[in-house]
Amino acid sequence: RKEVEQDPGPFNVPEGATVAFNCTYSNSASQSFFWYRQDCRKEPKLLMSVYSSGNEDGRFTAQLNRASQYISLLIRDSKLSDSATYLCVVNPSSGSARQLTFGSGTQLTVLP
Amino acid sequence: DTGVSQDPRHKITKRGQNVTFRCDPISEHNRLYWYRQTLGQGPEFLTYFQNEAQLEKSRLLSDRFSAERPKGSFSTLEIQRTEQGDSAMYLCASSKRGEQYFGPGTRLTVT
Numbered sequence: 001r002k003e004v005e006q007d008p009g010p011f012n013v014p015e016g017a018t019v020a021f022n023c024t025y026s027n028s029a030s031q032s033f034f035w036y037r038q039d040c041r042k043e044p045k046l047l048m049s050v051y052s053s054g055n056e057d058g059r060f061t062a063q064l065n066r067a068s069q070y071i072s073l074l075i076r077d078s079k080l081s082d083s084a085t086y087l088c089v090v091n092p093s094s095g096s097a098r099q100l101t102f103g104s105g106t107q108l109t110v111l112p
Numbered sequence: 113d114t115g116v117s118q119d120p121r122h123k124i125t126k127r128g129q130n131v132t133f134r135c136d137p138i139s140e141h142n143r144l145y146w147y148r149q150t151l152g153q154g155p156e157f158l159t160y161f162q163n164e165a166q167l168e169k170s171r172l173l174s175d176r177f178s179a180e181r182p183k184g185s186f187s188t189l190e191i192q193r194t195e196q197g198d199s200a201m202y203l204c205a206s207s208k209r210g211e212q213y214f215g216p217g218t219r220l221t222v223t
């Protein structure tokens with residue numbers, strides 16, 4: 001079983017739609033959680049951290065359910081520029097080294 | 113540009129040759145990471161440095177791979193006797209305490 005699992009998609013949605021991505025992780029001791037965005041042939045960039053209380057940044061909302069080991073990302077009013085691969089990322093370590101474990105990514109295409 | 117830089121951006125090599133990649137982290141970042149990414153997959157952790165000390169190595173890092181960060185600044189990743197399975201994007205990231213910032217990567221093709 002992969003440590004971080006995501007639905008690979010692709011998700012093709014019209015502009016203005018709301019889309020949700022889900023992710024599960026296997027290591028219950030995982031300490032911190034993130035969503036990264038990766039454009040085609042570019043490096044990953046941090047989109048947002050995910051907190052137990054849930055957090056929102058503009059059109060993006062991230063939630064964490066530690067009991068179910070489940071992370072979600074909701075994008076509202078999607079824009080063409082949201083087209084990218086969204087990577088669910090977990091820090092499995094409780095030590096100082098922040099070795100990140102990435103899911104395989106969910107591909108999103110927002111259509112005009 | 114004060115971001116993470118990597119050199120070269122692309123490398124094509126024949127099977128059996130040695131290759132070396134360089135990463136220059138953001139200047140005040142003491143932590144440096146190497147990842148490998150293949151098509152359709154997320155990046156996979158290879159190794160981690162804090163200053164010049166290599167503190168973690170993934171089991172993915174076979175004996176043919178070696179990484180150094182001699183003065184705690186730039187880092188090199190060398191692959192000896194390359195195999196076709198080494199074809200991938202090699203990403204470097206750096207951090208101070210929190211967010212890891214990724215470089216643009218070196219795309220390796222082994223023919």
